[in-house]
Amino acid sequence: MTAPDAGLHLSISNVSKRFGATTVLEDIHLGMAKGELVTLLGPSGCGKTTLLRVVAGLTHPDTGRVELAGRDITRAPPYKRNVGVVFQSYALFPHLDVAGNVGFGLKLRGLPKADIASAVHRALSLVHLERYADRPIRALSGGQQQRVALARAIAVEPSVILFDEALSALDRKLREAMQSELRHLLTQIGATAIFVTHDQEEALTMSDRVAVMYKGRIDQLADPRTLYDQPATAFALSFVGQSLSLKGKVVSSDADGSVVETSAGPLRVPRRFLRGSSVIVATRPEHVTLTAGDNTLTGTVVGATFQGSRSLVEIDAAGTRLTAEMPGRCTLPERGETVIFSWPLSETLSFSGEEHA
Ligand SMILES: Nc1ncnc2c1ncn2[C@@H]1O[C@H](COP(=O)(O)OP(=O)(O)O)[C@@H](O)[C@H]1O
Ligand SMILES: [Mg+2]
Structure with a gap:
């Protein structure tokens, strides 16, 4: 007690x-x-x-x-x-x-x-x-x-x-x-x-x-x-807010973090996990940009909607649907277009895949 x-x-x-x-x-x-x-x-x-x-x-x-x-x-x-x-x-x-x-x-x-x-x-x-x-x-x-x-x-x-x-x-x-x-x-x-x-x-x-x-x-x-x-x-x-997440297995790990192999490609996380363990890699939609960066993936645009103060771009990355949030006034990609997108390592969240499995 x-x-x-x-x-x-x-x-x-x-x-x-x-x-x-x-x-x-x-x-x-x-x-x-x-x-x-x-x-x-x-x-x-x-x-x-x-x-x-x-x-x-x-x-x-x-x-x-x-x-x-x-x-x-x-x-x-x-x-x-x-x-x-x-x-x-x-x-x-x-x-x-x-x-x-x-x-x-x-x-x-x-x-x-x-x-x-x-x-x-x-x-x-x-x-x-x-x-x-x-x-x-x-x-x-x-x-x-x-x-x-x-x-x-x-x-x-x-x-x-x-x-x-x-x-x-x-x-x-x-x-x-x-x-x-x-x-x-x-x-x-x-x-x-x-x-x-x-x-x-x-x-x-x-x-x-x-x-x-x-x-x-x-x-x-x-x-x-x-x-x-x-x-x-x-x-x-x-449960709180929007997020995009991908599940994968840790292929390498050092003092700075780990590399997780997901269906869409390898992603770096700033946390140390055991090699071979299941990890969920995630970020918030507002951290994603349509340029190359720390964690870069390629996907196909399945939808893009202007919502006033922001625009939402829906991307299919090797079968996983991810939503990126862009400023409202940006030029939106076309549906069907192949895009590269990324988010910074500092905004990369990671969770052991065994939690709440
Ligand atoms: N008096 C009771 N007898 C048996 N099971 C109950 C009783 N009260 C609540 N439960 C069960 O406890 C769980 C949690 O219920 P509850 O506290 O009402 O959840 P919440 O308010 O988060 O929806 C549920 O599975 C519910 O069926
Ligand atoms: Mg209740």
């Missing part, structure tokens, strides 16, 4: 959970500072909701420990945790008006009426719904209901707020507007929050750090820029 860090606001350590024969969470460690916004990002079924439920007290872990604001809450019931939860289905009470919904948790705690009224007003002002206090829930749009759910969660001033796919039900335009608004609001009130999403753009927009989850484990926990520039695994690479 690693000891939880005393300086952390929320500390999840060694948490594992099985349902029957299935391991849903495996040795999860996550420490959060006060005021930090962290996203759990991963495909459906990787354990995101289960981890949130462990923090909320709705699921008990088989092993491990959860500490919040210096208190061990691993076995504490949900109502003794001071954790706020916002779900995708807002779970609002249809028979109560907006103020009744927002004040519900405060009423449960037995606060005096006047205190409830001022806390409700403050929470509704934060989400710009102060004029809707006496409206029935059914008279509100989806976006407004989402704000009521948020106001209800922040009204009790929780130590941490959990959002489970909370914006997924909104249409794209509203969702994007809510992302930056929510981030701004949470920063403003100094909230500590965990978001769950399978949408990588949402994760990059909303978070100080992102935990990429895969099959019950945290694959990588990093700030958005590090995650994009230095993905720790082939899964993190493929």
Whole structure:
């Protein structure tokens, strides 16, 4: 057991959970500072909701420990945790008006009426719904209901707020507007929050750090820029942003790196691997140029599209489809044309092919 860090606001350590024969969470460690916004990002079924439920007290872990604001809450019931939860289905009470919904948790705690009224007003002002206090829930749009759910969660001033796919039900335009608004609001009130999403753009927009989850484990926990520039695994690479990758075998290796023989040709990687091992070589589309360079390949153009600020060139290199991103104003090659293309060694990523095989 690693000891939880005393300086952390929320500390999840060694948490594992099985349902029957299935391991849903495996040795999860996550420490959060006060005021930090962290996203759990991963495909459906990787354990995101289960981890949130462990923090909320709705699921008990088989092993491990959860500490919040210096208190061990691993076995504490949900109502003794001071954790706020916002779900995708807002779970609002249809028979109560907006103020009744927002004040519900405060009423449960037995606060005096006047205190409830001022806390409700403050929470509704934060989400710009102060004029809707006496409206029935059914008279509100989806976006407004989402704000009521948020106001209800922040009204009790929780130590941490959990959002489970909370914006997924909104249409794209509203969702994007809510992302930056929510981030701004949470920063403003100094909230500590965990978001769950399978949408990588949402994760990059909303978070100080992102935990990429895969099959019950945290694959990588990093700030958005590090995650994009230095993905720790082939899964993190493929799940966040666009990338092009080729698989091959290491034919030589020295102190400076290795040469990987792929179906499209040999590629250099700045990392040392055992000769004969399987390696995935990758880069981001924006590092590719249609000239010779460190890692040069030849391919056939299968498509080229102008997209305004950028153009995308799709290339077939010995059967592997790769996408290169060019500046919007560049002269695009013709479909069927043979092109040489390259990317610098410094922008070459490599992963052991055995990882997550
Ligand atoms: N109460 C439960 N009983 C059995 N299996 C469950 C239960 N809750 C979740 N699971 C399983 O655990 C895995 C992770 O689920 P979940 O945490 O909901 O994933 P996510 O939120 O990332 O989509 C899934 O395979 C799911 O079927
Ligand atoms: Mg889920």
